[in-house]
Amino acid sequence: MAKPLNIGMIGYGFMGRAHSNAYCKVSNFFDLEYEPVLKAACARNEENIKAFADNWGYESVETDWRKLVARDDIDAVDICVPNNLHKEMAIECAKQGKAILCEKPIAMDVAEGEEMCKAVEDAGVANMVWYNYRRVPAVTMAKQLIDEGRLGRIFHYRANFLQDWTIADDLPQGGAALWRLDAAAAGSGVTGDLLAHCIDTAIWLNGGISDVTAMTETFIKERTHSLTGKKQPVLIDDACTFMCHFENGSLGLFESTRYARGHKALYTLEINGENASIKWDLHDLHRLEYFDHSDEGKMRGWRSIHVTDHGGEHPYMDKWWVPGLQIGYEHSFVHQVADFLAGYAQGEAVSPTFRDALETQRVCDAVLQSAESKQWENV
């Protein structure tokens, strides 16, 4: 019998659902020493959090997050709230000796992130940040191929995250549903929301970033606030593009926007190495495109690998269905929970930890600073 790991969830939005689903499913598909138990869910609005708890099977609710964190029957806290609340909660969780699973980006800025890292490291609690795309099987496989040395010297890394959901100029900003458009809650726009994902994966796959030069834009200058009904300036970045150097000498190119008509959530990445190249995109997340120069000359071509084999060869896929049958977005969270639980059982840190996420934050900060200074900035 698996041992329980009692989860306390703070927040109940989109990510609250995605994480709860992962906690529910992981034990059906992964054989692990620990099993998550949905102990309590927390939010200020009691009615909302009760409905959420009822839907997902949380045993109890809290309306004060400090109470939740203080409870003896909670082993791990999942912080699923806007970015401006991460720091305070995480530090309190660390004080209380709880394991922490925190939404990304880790914080509003590097200074906050550093405090958080210090707190969890001093307390010695397990900690992880929800950069879930590392655990899409095709992305995990990309990491394996790189680690196996198949690509050789890397020349180029490029990634983008393109959406189109904020083009309408009558879309309001702020409030619970649209806090991502509110700089006070989100810290930044696409940089923290979307580019942070691209940067996390990039550092994981290709190592550290040394310097950046960036350009941001806010296309719609004013929006009505969803609560006050008043027109207010838009303070987040609608689009952000940056160029960079990686520590390994390769060049990086990153772009994110919510104004790319026709793209819903098009996170793409491509790595060009001396010997091989890799491409992936989130719209068909179960495929990895791979080009290998060591193939016989006339036979070279981009291979579309349907990452759905389940003989132990494709990461995580032995847990699911049969070859050819794809999984989806939500499974990346299941994999992350599975890995977290496995690490927890061994007392081992599971990446991305707070400290890993701090590196991403460092790049985000440099990007935003460069957009301001119009200079290259060191990370």
Next chain:
Amino acid sequence: MAKPLNIGMIGYGFMGRAHSNAYCKVSNFFDLEYEPVLKAACARNEENIKAFADNWGYESVETDWRKLVARDDIDAVDICVPNNLHKEMAIECAKQGKAILCEKPIAMDVAEGEEMCKAVEDAGVANMVWYNYRRVPAVTMAKQLIDEGRLGRIFHYRANFLQDWTIADDLPQGGAALWRLDAAAAGSGVTGDLLAHCIDTAIWLNGGISDVTAMTETFIKERTHSLTGKKQPVLIDDACTFMCHFENGSLGLFESTRYARGHKALYTLEINGENASIKWDLHDLHRLEYFDHSDEGKMRGWRSIHVTDHGGEHPYMDKWWVPGLQIGYEHSFVHQVADFLAGYAQGEAVSPTFRDALETQRVCDAVLQSAESKQWENV
């Protein structure tokens, strides 16, 4: 609070897992009057079924399916066993007044299927067959587009289901794991296993099939039996192709094989109408390809619709994540359970019923007969 619908599951193989997962998830994502409760799981091997029940949270186990069916606390039985066992179990379930969710194909042949239809209809029990692909959102959307009259007169329907997992001549046949290669258990090879899916969708989308001419082949003539270790003739069809006329005057072309190197589970369908055409394939199941001749001349092209919007526009997708984030194979079962539960609450039949599945069986029988007779056969 949702009312419980107590499920008794017979079988614990691949489909047992897929269905169990659907029962577990449906209430997290769909707001329904009934909620499935995993009451009991049944199989002859006690150790295996206990492990299965433990993994999925079934409250109890049985090793005699008649006992399970007889239990008062079971409302619905899920028949997830080889095809040669469907008839006896389904008829017994009907006698006991249980709702039935039966794996496909409905039976070994039309005669069996007719008995089963009579039994459930006489008993007045809810009944459904697991032709799950109808509930892949892109396929459901194809049905909507056809019903909206967008295609006009239909000229062509083609579908195939291509796999490559039995090419190795040292693959054994028979036994629990490989009963699909055993004619005594499966009835037929690809015809009942794969083409049945294609036929079910085809009838749903394009109406009845009137006559067929078919060709089957068994490429590997003998295989070792996985239990006895003896070489035995292979009695199933490794490949089956047929042409047909639909009642609406369109032409049909169907192919299935387990010898198409490079294709894992490539179920594809295409419909060509006077005004528009539709394509879909299971390897990228979240996309629907659509060509509309009423588009302005120079702007015509196949549209790749990423069926992931969730404003109520794309079938089922309002229940899941956000636009651009794909779901997978397993979700088709969740949708089928959701629809079944909704129909159950209203006392309404949910398609595909046993009778719907009997129509598919009728085509399968005609196909196998034509392959034998080398003649056109009426359905």
Next chain:
Amino acid sequence: MAKPLNIGMIGYGFMGRAHSNAYCKVSNFFDLEYEPVLKAACARNEENIKAFADNWGYESVETDWRKLVARDDIDAVDICVPNNLHKEMAIECAKQGKAILCEKPIAMDVAEGEEMCKAVEDAGVANMVWYNYRRVPAVTMAKQLIDEGRLGRIFHYRANFLQDWTIADDLPQGGAALWRLDAAAAGSGVTGDLLAHCIDTAIWLNGGISDVTAMTETFIKERTHSLTGKKQPVLIDDACTFMCHFENGSLGLFESTRYARGHKALYTLEINGENASIKWDLHDLHRLEYFDHSDEGKMRGWRSIHVTDHGGEHPYMDKWWVPGLQIGYEHSFVHQVADFLAGYAQGEAVSPTFRDALETQRVCDAVLQSAESKQWENV
């Protein structure tokens, strides 16, 4: 200096243009012993043929094809006229000792084709039929891969040729422009026009076809004749589908139609072998899709080979541009002329000869007969 090969062209339609372009270009790109010289063009309508000759640089015109064929200064005759005229012209060319390049299909039926074969073989004249798709580099490469034994035992061959240009019921039939819809001129509909291409490539790649069963359909039963303005029955096949056995034991599936909305000229082929599979389609003719089971397990995927390298590795491509820059439809004719001229210089037959084309005709006849008899027919 290259030696001249004086060409006499009969016809000036679509194919007359395609062949003339090939004669004009071949010497710019291929280094050959012979160079085509556009000596004379022939058609009944003097004004039209003069305009055509002027445009392409033919030195003279004729309005009586027998005169053209009788001219001493003509070495080779290109027969670019409706199918019902091939036999008489080809036999006369043979009598006059001319080399013959004849449009496909070779004739109205096998009986005619046999007469033609006898004539050219008795006369010992060079002869070729314009099944041009063999010389699309990606298709030629498919042949190489098969000949190199990369596919192993073949299980399946499938091909289709889908168009949509005759869906409108007010499209007239007959006359110079629309003779392909006129059974008297064309012999058949899609069978001779489109399937013949598929069959020629199939026999070339996969060997002989032993028996067939076919289904044809004429969706629009009557059309106005473009010259008489009268409604007349449509006597050609609008669609034709057939299944077959190849002599090597593999199964074949072929479909052609002019009623597949959304497809302009979608000729596709796929071959599934024990070890590898190949796919190709005419809408992106410069790509070959290839799946190799001998690739390392987790790395297997369909490779999209951009057949544009020019280091002697991709067939014909060393003659054109640089890697990545695609050629088009018309180049297949240039390649065929180049091969014909090379063979001519050596006194060697160049495939597809009349006799090769007769094999395709034999399959076409069996297909049409089967559609009539509703039986399997031996080829």
Next chain:
Amino acid sequence: MAKPLNIGMIGYGFMGRAHSNAYCKVSNFFDLEYEPVLKAACARNEENIKAFADNWGYESVETDWRKLVARDDIDAVDICVPNNLHKEMAIECAKQGKAILCEKPIAMDVAEGEEMCKAVEDAGVANMVWYNYRRVPAVTMAKQLIDEGRLGRIFHYRANFLQDWTIADDLPQGGAALWRLDAAAAGSGVTGDLLAHCIDTAIWLNGGISDVTAMTETFIKERTHSLTGKKQPVLIDDACTFMCHFENGSLGLFESTRYARGHKALYTLEINGENASIKWDLHDLHRLEYFDHSDEGKMRGWRSIHVTDHGGEHPYMDKWWVPGLQIGYEHSFVHQVADFLAGYAQGEAVSPTFRDALETQRVCDAVLQSAESKQWENV
């Protein structure tokens, strides 16, 4: 009868072939007042230029370009030589009153380009630069769609040109074949060779560029010179990336490299507008991808338009074959010649003129300067 336009060609390399082919073919497919006549070809090496002239049918050769330019029987000079020779030749041509078709980029830098513009404008001679990709039908169609206002306000423009042919570190530099790697002859590396194409199309489609910030890299620092055999520093840019603002307020992102393993000549562009988006790439140049937000909600998807219709709807395609049959790279040059001849007949400038190309040069210079200064630079 068409009037002759006597062409004098300087150079005989890859572009000499591409242009010669265009001159040869244009009159077969386009009905124009002027017809190019291949009057003379010129290069210092007499043997080479004779072979070239013989192959393409040039009536005569010269070994001194000044002689060619001075000939009375030459109407137009095609400058197909390394970039460092453009200025002197073009100015001399202008003096001699010749029309000029000059390879791109126009010059080594803006200063040279300005002299050239002044010369041709003072002399009033027809002038054009070979930015051929504007005349790929799908790209021309993109321009039409933008001019028709289908995209609305533009937010993003991105383009890249990725190759992989210089990755090997034993590739030499310099000499006739590899002058593109020689800074003295080429001026720059990928910036002038590849990005210049991207910039030309971008300005044409999206208007002027106001400022840029760029990053360049030379991955292989030393190469053997192909003539001297000595190791020498590589002075060109192997890769160049830049971000920019367009005058219309949209953001631009451009990348070019010869170190992107797996890409032969992958020129791609994408434009995101408020209402619609467009994508194109050179590896499948006959397709235009188009997303239209004004499509009915659930039906929205990227359309893959096969730009091969020939009823006057798809640019230039009425001149070629039938729908579905693609053309290739070389046809872009034929189209450019056709447009040049049509403009010449009317005495109208045909874009891109020298002055248009100077705008592109201005951006290239700013890009290279920014890479040096590590600052944003105004164009």
